Amino acid sequence: MEARTQVVDTAGLKTREPFDTLFPIKAETLAAISQDMETNGFDPVFPIVVWEEEGIVVDGHTRFTAARELGLDTVPVVVKSFENEDDAILYSFHIQRNRRNMSDEDILKCLALLDNMQDDGEEGEKTPKTTRKAVNEERAKELGISAAKVDKARKVLEHGSEEIRESVQSGEKSINKAYNEMQESRRESGEIQGKATDGLGAAAKYTQTLGRFLKELTRIKENGWEDVSMEKALADIESIRDLIES
Structure with a gap:
């Protein structure tokens, strides 16, 4: 995909879903960017990214919104060519993911989007069957989280009311809390078997997990961080968060 930088009329740019709703504009971020833009102008170091074939904003919606509200006639853009909408969505997703810490509501929305893109595919295209575990691991790498969290998020999407x-989408609950409540509801209805972890069981799990962390920290202290993979670090962080939320 070749890119070209140019200055274009603000009025000529378009926005539409899913690009403008993939990561909603935060009011405080918009206010800060607008204030800076009003004082210093639109910084060309951070241009808006536009899909060449469609004239649609793919990345930079907050900056674009600020420019329109301030009445700027022109804005700097990078024009990129994409083969199709999925290609453009993946580009937008990866750019956004790399510049922010994804919240649980972001994760749930992006997981659903990525899964839908894979399910739709190209007409007549045959994709090899993959296990749920393999898909979760692939999504974990794309989202920058643990495979265990992907599995919980997927179950919330599949089985949650x-x-x-x-x-979760409103930020009221974490994926872990929503998952635990959903599983409890499914157990009560008889949809799944098993009992909820009682106080004694939770204490045992807590002690066991802390013991594992202490063992891992001792190993790291002796051998250094070099052999600790990103996936392992993310999984440990998610486990700690699960303990706290439980």
């Missing part, structure tokens, strides 16, 4: 899903 609309209320449960909305509680």
Whole structure:
């Protein structure tokens, strides 16, 4: 994909879903960018990225919104060519993911989007069957989280009630909390077997997990961080968060 930088009329640019809703504009971020832009102008070091074939903003929606609200006639853009919408969405997703710490609501939305893109595919295209574990591991790398968290998020999407899903999408609940509540509800309804972890079981799990962390920290202290993979570090962080939330 070749890119070209140029200055274009602000009025000539378009926005539409899913690009403008992939990562919603935060009011405080928009206010800060608008204030800086009003004082210093649009910084050309951070141009808007536009899909050449469609004239659609792919990245830079907050800057574009600020420019329009301030009445700027022109803005700097990087024009990129994409083969199709999925190609453009993946580009937008990776750019956004690399510049922010993804919240649980971001993770849930992006997981659903990536899964839908894979399910749709090209017409007539045959994709090899993959295991759920393999897909979770692939998504974990794309999202920068652990495979265990991907699995919980996927189960919330698949089995959670609309209320449960909305509680994560609104930021009211974490994926872990929503998952635990959903599993408890499914156990009570008889949809799945097993018992909820009682106080004694939770204490045992807590002690066991802390013991594993202490063992890992001792090993790192002796051998250094060099052999610790990103996936292992993310999995440990997610486990710690699960303990705290539980």
